[in-house]
Amino acid sequence: MQVTVRFAGPLRALAAQQSLTISLAAGATLRDLLRALPDLLPVSFAEQVLRPLEAGTAPLTLLLLNSNHLRAPADLQRPLAEGDVVAFVPPMGGG
Amino acid sequence: MLECYGKKLLRVNLTRRTITEEPLSEDFIRRWVGGMGFGTRLLTQEVAPTADPLGPDNKLFISVGPLTGTLAPLFAQTCIVTRSPLTGGIINTYAGGHLGGAIKASGYDVIAIEGRANGLVYLLITPDGARIVDCPELAGRSARQAEEALKMAAGRDDLHTLAIGLAGENRVRYASVISETRAFGRGGAGAVLGAKNLKAMGIAGIGDVRVADQNAFQVAVEVAYQTLRDNLAQPWSLLAGFGRVGTGSGMGLINEKHALATRHHRLTRFAQAEEIGGQAFADRFPTRPIACLGCQVHCGMLHSPVKTPWSEVWTRGPEYETMYSLGSLCCNDNAEMLLKANDQAEAYGMDTLSLGVNVAFAMECAERGILPRHALGDDVTLEFGQPEATIRLIDMIAHRQGLGDTLAEGVRRAAQTIGQGAESFALQVKGMEFAAWMPERMRGIAVTFATANRGACHKRAPIGAELMGFLPMDGLEGRAALVAQIQDKVNAIFTLVACRFAEFALPLGQFVALLNTASGLDYTEAQFVRLGEAIWNLERLHNLAAGIDGSEDRLPDICFTVPADFPKDSKPLTREDFATLLHDYYAARGWDALGRPTPERLALLGLQA
């Protein structure tokens, strides 16, 4: 299935692109997506965003799924669907 | 006791050309604290709710607060309260910068402007005295030119100023009052001054600003500083983002949340949003941050010089709200155009929010065929995403030429004039054009746009919590009550006079500690918020008597039309939702079913009906 990934604000410079489309196996989860992305993005993005997200040391608010924030780390296990949009956004604290 | 106050009001009567000082009583100061408190109490006492906002009986109160001109961080704002020519109700509007410090140093807590001069004048207040000066030569000049003329005339570099531009002189209903690199934007205070023939004010003072308890105040300041340091050091700190690229730092996030109104609310996301976000301006144009007095956030981005296809400009901004109103709302993705438009708005003195909404409204009307596509001239098409149309229309509005004259009245009146169903999509509540947020998308915004005393106002909403998903954007439970609490709390901090962003960093207890140690007063947190609620109810009573009743607590039909790209996992606002929210809101406020404060609630707040 095809999933669109977008990068917003400072995440764009980190990803060195605005968006990409990725093919994933049916039933793939958000966690699977995080693991598939390092091959397509600069090393710094994996270091600063992807790995800390997986490890739980970066705020979940870095991610949007179909424009919604995730509610809990367990949401990373949610299976994606065809046409879903995952966005990496600045997780602005305080306001 | 009350050492941080001047305890004086300067009353300027432009009709009689008299300037007098009046004392402010200890009771008054204790009860209303400053800023929005002083202005609202004075206006509701001295000006009839039916007074023509553009007539000589309207008054305009410029107030500072107990923390103005002190080390308390993020308290540089000055408050203007007056009757709005846009809404017909009471308006409060704020500007940062350095004006407030100069007012405080002059020894005045409030400057009251009343009557109407018989020719264009400016007001000069210096240690040598206060005087009203005829200035026919300043007619039609930009706000900046008027301010520079005043500084030259006064010959002092400690003079700070405010001024109106052509839009204020032409009584454009959303004309703003410019103060150096800042603006009292919303509600048409510039038109009020224009109608009074007051072009500008310059003020300089040499007084000491004191606090009641130096040691305790110093401690409270240090606590606030540490809180700010910690906040700014957080990775992804919102305030740090503001300090790097301005208030447009969140553009990417807001856009991906599908919360960025685009193409006159037909869409929730703008494909080119990041080309007009804060980072884009910082990347592409010379940028340096400038701050208001005593502020460590420095969110003001000064861009100079900037070459645009129309002229070379220097400008401070644009704010995020402008990136919406003249950007995504109009489908404009052109950063140079936004800088030129921002400069026009500064020069003419117009609220960029109302201005952009009026421009987008015209584009929407043209798209629907109810305004001609060549209403601006044969050489430019009035359509979305047309920079030339935007720039041309801004000139026409300021000059009140052609279609500009209709739009200078604001979208509510323009829609009435244009007819053909335009009232169903005019983006306004109580006559005030929308701010940069979507009621269709965010329930807190739906409540506050519909109920705010100054019309569609975003300053009193749980924006951060809804945007970051801490509260579901489409949730109803407790939302109205939360909005009422925020409205009260923001009112309270606007007495001090805090910047809205102070509340993003400092907990309520620190505001109260700073107030009490500076003034010698002994407010509790509960009493302080209750003060905010009292001010809210004073405004509400004034508006009710002006004929703005509960039937105006509503959103235009367009808010119940679902945008084509509304996110599939979220619920759009329905009329039932809104009815629930409004019912909950009145209940939370202790008002009756028609939105009127009950005698019981007023008694609780120490107010009379």
Add this chain to the structure above:
Amino acid sequence: MTQRLLVDLEKCTECRTCELQCSFVHFGVFNPNKSGVRIIARWPELPRARVCSQCADPACLPACPVEALVRTAQGVVQVLYAQCTGCGNCITACPYDGVWLDPLSGVAVKCDTCAGRFACLDTCFVGALAAGE
């Protein structure tokens, strides 16, 4: 060599917190005229900073008719407020605009480095202030 206050105009955001801190630390009030450092905006250009250079051979000292200006062992030039008559001679003599009159109290005001403590540095979050030569 004598340490003096240095202002990096390219980092300065013109918040003028340094002015508020200085007058508060020295006089217990907030008043830019009582601050030993002044930041003057000149939009759109960079601001101008006025602050004493702590000259090795100060022009202000001999200009004072009542010996209200002294140079400490650390080389810092100080105003003796009790003696200052506010005549303004030092202000005229200074080639750097580094001293000014507080019109309210009638005395000359200038940076005294807070006896080497430079209290303003802590309040500048952007690091535009430094003690140097």
